Amino acid sequence: MSNTSSPLKVLSIDIGGSHIKATVLDENGAMLVNYSKLETPQPANPENVIATIKKLAEPIDDFNHISVGFPGYVRDSIVKTAPNLDNDAWANYKFGERLTKEFGVPAAVVNDADMQGLGVVSGKGLELVITLGTGFGTALLLDGKLLPHLEVGQSPITRHNSYDAYVGDKAFEAEGKKKWNERMEKVLKVLKTLFNYDTLYIGGGNARELDIKLDKNIKLVTNRDGIKGGARLWAEGQVLQPGKKPSSTK
Template sequence: MLTVGVDVGGTSVRAGVVDGEGTVLAEASAPTADDPDALDDAVAGLVGRLGAGHPVAAVGLAVAGFVDPDRRTVAFGAHLPWRDDPVADRLAARLGLPVVLEHDANAAGLAEHRVGAAAGASVAVLVALGTGIGAALLLDGTVFRGAHGVAPELGHLTVVRDGRPCPCGKRGCLERYCSGTALGRSAEELVNATDDFSLLRAPWERAQPITGRDVARAAEQGDELACRVVDEFADWLGQALALVADVFDPDVVVVGGEVSASADLYLERARRRYVEDVTGGRHRRLAAVHPAMLGGRAGMVGAAIDARERGWS
C-alpha cells in the first residue's frame, strides 16, 4: 500500500507519497505555520493534494519535537506551535485516515535502517547534524525511545564545562561544537581572533553571520581557515562517535542531516579520531560509520514506512 510521510520541520513541511520500497512517488511542501490550527491546515492540505492522485492508506508525521510514548500527542517543539496537542487524532479525524507520529530523528533512523545506509544492522545509531544534533537508536530494527519518548538526546551531552551557551538552557552541549550552527560559530570566533586571509572574512566584515554552508564552500576551495574549522568539527564528531560506541556498541553509525552533504570534507578524519578515542579502539570490533543515503528525504520516508509498518487495516 502507499502511505504519506510528512516531515514537519521548523521552517517547512515536506510531504511525499512513498511505496513499499521506500521510493518517493510524489512530493509537496509548504511553509511551517506559527499557529496550531494553521499548521494542521498545512499538513492536511499537503496530504489531501497528494492523496488526490494516489490511493493513500495511512499517514506518518516526522516531528521536530517531543512526541509522547503513545505517539498520538506532540508535547513540545522549540520551533513548532503544537503544545501538548493530540495532533494524530485530530488529523486522523480530519483526513479520514490513520495517522501516527514519530520524532524526526527516529523517522530518519528508521528509513536508513530499512532502505538506506544501516540496512539490516542489529544495533544502529543515526547522528543527524543540522541546526543542532538529532539522534536515533534502533535495536533489531525497533526504535528505542526511552521511558518517556525522548531518548537519545546526544546533542545535549555536556562536553565542555561552562562552554558555549545552548538554547536548551545548559552550557557546553555537544551540538554547540558539532553541528551546522557550530561550524559557523567556530568560524566567526577564528576570523575574529586572526588577521589571516580567508574567504570567510568578507561576510563577517559585512556583519552577516557565517553559516555552515559558507564554511564548507570555503573549505572545498582550500581556504586554510575554513579547513581548520572543519578539522576541529571532525575531531568533535570523532569524540561523539566514541561516546556513542562506548555507550551503545553499535554495528553501524549513520551520519545524516544537512551537514552530511559535505561528509567528504570531514568524515575520514572523524573516523580516525573515533578509533583513537573509543575505549580499546585497536582491540575491538568497531562500528562502520557511513554517510546517510537518503539525505533530506529521510524523515519523510521514515514517517511513511512507520505508518505502513503499523499494519493499518
C-alpha cells in the same frame, strides 16, 4: 484519500526548522509523487503547521495513512517537546489524533530522526542514526525495531553546551567548518563509547560538511535514503498510535 483497506499509500511528512516536506509512499517506501515543500511557518505552532500540511496535501488525493517525522520528543503520537519550533504551544499536543480528525485516515507521529532511521537501517544488530541540521537528532534501533527515543540533542556534551548547541546549525555558522568538524570528532568518540553500536548512520543537511576520517562501521546517508521510514513506520511492531495498524500489513 482512499479507504484504509486499500494497498498502503502513506502521506509522509517531514517537519523541519526551515521547511516542511511531503510525499506519498507505497508499502515498500517507493515515492508515488515527487517531494513538495513549503517554508516552516512562523510562529511554528500547531495550527500554522497543520495549515501548511493541508496546503502540501491539497493536490494529493490518494493516500490512506499519514506518517510524520517531528523535530522533538514524541510518545504515542503525542508531542512532548519541540525545541526548534514553538515549544510551549506543542507541549503534550495530541498531534496524531488531530491529523486523523483533519484528514480522516490513521496518522502516526514520531521523532524525525526515528522516522529517517527506519528508512536507512539494515535491521541487523544495534544501529544508531544521527541527523545533523538545525539540531542534533538521534534514533536507536535493535534488529530494525525502534527503541524508546532519547533526546540526546538536549543533553550536555560540555559543561555549557548541549549537543544541539555544540554541533547544530548555529554552531556551524558561528565556529566555521574546521572547528565544527573538530567538535564532531569529539561527538563521535562519545557516541561510540556510549552506545557501542554495530553501525552508525549520519544524515541531515550538514552531514555533507564532514571531512574527518570515519570508522568503517559509519555510513553517510541522505534524506532521500530515509524516505522509506514513512512506510516502515506502519510495519508490524513499530511505534504507532494505538489501534491504528492498517489491515494491509501482517
